[in-house]
Amino acid sequence: AQRVTQPEKLLSVFKGAPVELKCNYSYSGSPELFWYVQYSRQRLQLLLRHISRESIKGFTADLNKGETSFHLKKPFAQEEDSAMYYCALKKAGTALIFGKGTTLSVSS
Amino acid sequence: SAVISQKPSRDICQRGTSLTIQCQVDSQVTMMFWYRQQPGQSLTLIATANQGSEATYESGFVIDKFPISRPNLTFSTLTVSNMSPEDSSIYLCSVEQTSETQYFGPGTRLLVL
Numbered sequence: 493a494q495r496v497t498q499p500e501k502l503l504s505v506f507k508g509a510p511v512e513l514k515c516n517y518s519y520s521g522s523p524e525l526f527w528y529v530q531y532s533r534q535r536l537q538l539l540l541r542h543i544s545r546e547s548i549k550g551f552t553a554d555l556n557k558g559e560t561s562f563h564l565k566k567p568f569a570q571e572e573d574s575a576m577y578y579c580a581l582k583k584a585g586t587a588l589i590f591g592k593g594t595t596l597s598v599s600s
Numbered sequence: 601s602a603v604i605s606q607k608p609s610r611d612i613c614q615r616g617t618s619l620t621i622q623c624q625v626d627s628q629v630t631m632m633f634w635y636r637q638q639p640g641q642s643l644t645l646i647a648t649a650n651q652g653s654e655a656t657y658e659s660g661f662v663i664d665k666f667p668i669s670r671p672n673l674t675f676s677t678l679t680v681s682n683m684s685p686e687d688s689s690i691y692l693c694s695v696e697q698t699s700e701t702q703y704f705g706p707g708t709r710l711l712v713l
Contacts, residue, residue, distance in 0.1 A: 524700065536643075536692070536704040578642065587633045587694070588702050592642045 494519045496581050498591035505569050507600045513564040515553075515579030515591060523581045525555055525562040526588065530576045539564075539577070549573070569598045602627050602695050604705035612711045613683055620679045621708045623693030628673035631696040634666070637707070638689045646691075649676040683712045 495518040505511055517523065527539040540548045542555040542562060553564045562579060576595050580588040603626040613619050623632065632649040647668055648656040655668035670676040680687050693705040 526701075528704075535706045538701060538703070541701060582700075582702075584700060585631075587631075587645045587648060587696075588643075589645070590643045 494523070494581060494583075494589050496579050496589055496591035498577075498579055498594050500594045501592070502595045502597065504597045504599065507571055507598055508568050511564075511566045511569045511573070511596065511598075513577050513579075513594050513596065515562045515564065517560050517562065517579075517581050519560075519581060519583070521583060523583055525553070526580045526582070527551070527553055527562075527564050528578045528580060528590075530578070532575070536578070569596075571598050571600060574598045601701075601703050602629055602697060604693060604695060604703060606691075606693055606705040606708050608708060609706065610709040610711075612713065615684050615712055617683055618679055618681045619683065619710060620677050621691055621693075623676045623678070623705055625674045625695050627697075629695040629697050630673075632670060632676045633694040633696070633702070634668060634676070634678045635692040635694060635704075636689045637692060643692065646678070649678075680710065683710075685712045688712045 497516045525542040528536050529539045530536045551566045555562050576593050578593045579591040582588045605624045607622045634646040635643045637643050645658050646661045649668050649670040651670045667679045688711050690707045690709050692707045694702045696702045
């Protein structure tokens with residue numbers, strides 16, 4: 493069965509500290525992996541997708557097929573990064589399957 | 601990316617009644633989906649809205665409770681029927697374009713008393 497696991501419900505860091513939001517997935521095949529972010533009082537929006545291999549707002553994520561992981565990283569957290577982050581998986585022609593989400597709290 | 605709007609943005613309803621949520625997209629899209637986000641929870645897929653045919657429902661969701669229409673490539677409705685307090689959630693419309701990336705509407709916040 494397809495499944496996305498985000499083990500941390502809440503991650504609290506200080507401004508300037510490195511951030512790693514963990515995501516593991518279970519899927520037999522070649523899935524597409526995504527990170528979505530939801531800032532307070534805003535709609536859910538795409539942060540990045542593994543196929544693009546790009547950095548958005550300083551965040552990167554590398555797909556590790558051996559460990560079935562797609563962790564989201566940022567070297568120096570900013571207060572404006574505080575939000576809910578969802579890891580999601582999909583295969584072509586189907587809808588996204590979401591993890592439970594991790595709340596990132598960055599304080600000064 | 602597509603611009604997605606939902607109506608209503610929020611509503612408070614009495615148990616036993618029904619509410620229809622509309623999703624409008626500013627361009628034609630290949631796929632439309634409906635999700636539910638219960639308080640403090642992640643997003644759960646309700647169904648895929650198919651243009652010109654019956655929606656495809658996920659396990660645990662049935663057409664009698666959540667009838668869906670999709671008359672064309674830019675519009676869909678989700679009805680929450682015979683509501684109970686357990687239906688209090690945020691309901692989200694999502695669309696997928698040719699890039700196979702999904703975009704989300706602002707959501708409809710529903711409270712059932």
